[in-house]
Amino acid sequence: MIAANTNASYDGCFPGASGSDVISLPAGTYNLTGPAGDDASANGDLDIDPGGGPLTILGSAIDANEQPTSIIDANNVDRAIHVIPDALAGDVQLLALGVRNGNATADGGGLLVGDPDADVVIDTTRWQGNDTTDYGGAVHFGDGVTGSSIYIEQSEFSGNTAGEEGAPSGSTCRMEGAWQRSSTPPSSATARTRWAVRSTSARGR
Ligand SMILES: [Ca+2]
Numbered sequence: 534m535i536a537a538n539t540n541a542s543y544d545g546c547f548p549g550a551s552g553s554d555v556i557s558l559p560a561g562t563y564n565l566t567g568p569a570g571d572d573a574s575a576n577g578d579l580d581i582d583p584g585g586g587p588l589t590i591l592g593s594a595i596d597a598n599e600q601p602t603s604i605i606d607a608n609n610v611d612r613a614i615h616v617i618p619d620a621l622a623g624d625v626q627l628l629a630l631g632v633r634n635g636n637a638t639a640d641g642g643g644l645l646v647g648d649p650d651a652d653v654v655i656d657t658t659r660w661q662g663n664d665t666t667d668y669g670g671a672v673h674f675g676d677g678v679t680g681s682s683i684y685i686e687q688s689e690f691s692g693n694t695a696g697e698e699g700a701p702s703g704s705t706c707r708m709e710g711a712w713q714r715s716s717t718p719p720s721s722a723t724a725r726t727r728w729a730v731r732s733t734s735a736r737g738r
């Protein structure tokens with residue numbers, strides 16, 4: 534991740550490019566370690582800097598039960614993935630991934646898109662057991678985001694919780710073939726915590 538962000542070699546990794554970078558994750562579980570709070574991919578969440586150019590994180594093949602076999606496990610020490618704010622626009626794709634056990638005290642238990650002009654595609658993913666005391670148990674995309682989009686396709690959300698709202702109601706977040714298990718409409722505060730995705734000012738595409 535650091536090589537992709539900085540477009541330089543890092544710790545034996547090939548240097549990233551200012552053009553598109555692809556990080557391919559073979560099947561397996563990738564355990565993140567803490568502490569939380571850094572934004573340079575040194576600890577905790579994987580921090581994606583859109584200024585490093587377009588980035589795809591690509592998992593391996595899905596299994597016979599149509600579940601991703603490449604799993605990012607945040608071990609409840611931080612959220613899993615963070616798109617940090619950057620002056621440049623950026624494209625981020627998360628494909629064929631499981632993301633589980635994210636835990637944040639700020640928005641986005643599994644993923645926080647904090648960049649104001651990122652375009653994010655999430656396809657063939659499974660979000661499990663991600664929690665936040667704030668907004669968006671699995672995915673938060675919103676505050677201060679004015680020129681960007683998020684597109685969630687063929688993805689499952691299960692057992693993610695949020696202390697505040699987590700549903701995509703009234704937003705322009707676009708979800709196709711995505712579903713939430715163990716989730717109910719946000720008719721009550723308790724129900725709202727079951728929902729996984731929150732998006733405020735984004736536009737769909
Ligand atoms: Ca790059």
Ligand SMILES: [Ca+2]
Binds near residue numbers: 570571572573578580
């Ligand atoms: Ca971070």
Ligand SMILES: [Ca+2]
Binds near residue numbers: 570
């Ligand atoms: Ca981090």
